[in-house]
Amino acid sequence: MIDVALIGTGYWGPNVANSFVATEKARVAGLCDLDPARLTAFSQRYPQAKATNRLADILEDKSITAVAVATPTNTHFAIAKAALEAGKHVLVEKPLTLTTAESLELGALADKMGRVLMVGHVFLYNNTIRVLKDLIDKGELGDVHAMSFVRTNLGPVRTDVNALWDLATHDISIMSYLMDAEPVSVSAVGQSFLNKGVEDVVFATFTFPNGALANVHASWLNPQKVRTLTITGSQKMAVWNDLEIKEPVLVYDKRVDLPSAQELKGDFMEYKTLCVDGGHASVPVKLNRPLQSECEHFLDCIATGSRPLTDAANGAAVVRALEAATRSIAQGGTPVEIR
Ligand SMILES: NC(=O)c1ccc[n+]([C@@H]2O[C@H](COP(=O)([O-])OP(=O)(O)OC[C@H]3O[C@@H](n4cnc5c(N)ncnc54)[C@H](O)[C@@H]3O)[C@@H](O)[C@H]2O)c1
Known part of the structure; x- marks a missing residue:
């Protein structure tokens, strides 16, 4: 104990x-x-x-x-x-x-x-995120081109940090884990409507070293609680809905057939025929209690002397991306290098 x-x-x-x-x-x-x-x-x-x-x-x-x-x-x-x-x-x-x-x-x-x-x-201790990571690592989705995170709700409204630091922190940790890389640049906009200087609504787009994009919509001024991630891969696409218990991860066998697309003449009907739609399937996830898994990992690291998955370097990388996004917001959305 x-x-x-x-x-x-x-x-x-x-x-x-x-x-x-x-x-x-x-x-x-x-x-x-x-x-x-x-x-x-x-x-x-x-x-x-x-x-x-x-x-x-x-x-x-x-x-x-x-x-x-x-x-x-x-x-x-x-x-x-x-x-x-x-x-x-x-x-x-x-x-x-x-x-x-x-x-x-x-x-x-x-x-x-x-x-x-x-x-x-905490999301790096969530089994669903690990399932998504596994899908990506096994090449099921092909090359990851883009990710779109939505983390919105009506409240809770904070005054100590803005929606970027409060909400998008989770998404930056998830995107970096899934991509096995830190984003290299960010362009972000945000506005304060409730408390001066504390952005309630933020849209931030991160670019990864391989050119992949990850966008985060973080807001506590939204009528709906939404917690979704859409991953666009070259072969398949995945959608995670964190509020969905029965089928949190759906994989869509959808893509645009690339070799044929290169022969495109620009006709809309021709383009439609190149879209592959093989339907979608639910990926089984053994749901866990992420916060309990996080605490257990911390205790195990104390017992064994090992370095945690989310160590200080991992924390610093997320803060580095948050600092760059903050600078971009201050500059009205100008792209800012993260490293
Ligand atoms: N992982 C998650 O999903 C998640 C969710 C919510 C909050 N958080 C994080 O948890 C932290 C706390 O958030 P919260 O929503 O509980 O805030 P909160 O304001 O409800 O609670 C913070 C508490 O800390 C106390 N406090 C402040 N300064 C202190 C000090 N110097 N010494 C001792 N006590 C002090 C306050 O009196 C208050 O009771 C934040 O870092 C937040 O980002 C994480």
Whole structure:
């Protein structure tokens, strides 16, 4: 059993604590929040855990092996740094930090201290994403030409980070994992309608080294909750609907026949005959609890001393793309190089 403390008992933190317990490999030994009402409310669930509004109380407690940080993004760096310096293993919610330099600094500190530092890019622990990765790696879709992510809902509205940093973080981690590469440039636009300087609606298009494109529509000002990814491959196409439980992944045997297309004379009816439509099929997915799998991976890395899938370098790569997209938004959508 590993004793874990949760820093931040707001909306998301309780899910993290409960997921640690569900692994049956960890206990919740400490709870920390600056808000006494939230701390008191959640500590009813874990009455044996040390409940405090002082981070130092957790960090000085030698019986606590690891901390999970689920506080607002602008506090991640300072809390994670203090926890690593105190010799704790640290799981930090996404995005890891507000700057690439901070993420890299935390990674170097974790290495120096010999501790695990992991960022909660939860979708990389989602079986559905692993099924999509498998399809791509086995060449089922052919070459990936484009990806289109939609992550919209009405709320929750944040004031600490915009829709890009809150929502598109997930999609950047997913696209990089699926492509086995980091995007090289981004063009993004966004607008603030509710709170000045905090974009509620963002459209960002990332380009990969092989020319593939990935677009993200991230918004908390939308009438519908949508969580979809469409992958256009040269041979087949796939659609993932994260809100669909029975058939989350559909693979479409659809493409435009390339050799014939090269002979196109531009006639619309001729073009139509070159479109191959072999129908679609549902791909079986053994749905898991991604947050529980994420917590289990963190605990296993502590037990074995191995480096997590979503380590500081992985977190830094996502933050690097977010920083570039932020610059592009500020420049009205001008393409910005990521590296
Ligand atoms: N993986 C996911 O799908 C997912 C979903 C939601 C949120 N998150 C992430 O979780 C983190 C928290 O988000 P949330 O929605 O729970 O926010 P929240 O505002 O509901 O909760 C944050 C809590 O942290 C507390 N806090 C703030 N500063 C603190 C400090 N210095 N020390 C101790 N406590 C402090 C606040 O009092 C609050 O209770 C963010 O990084 C967010 O991106 C991840």
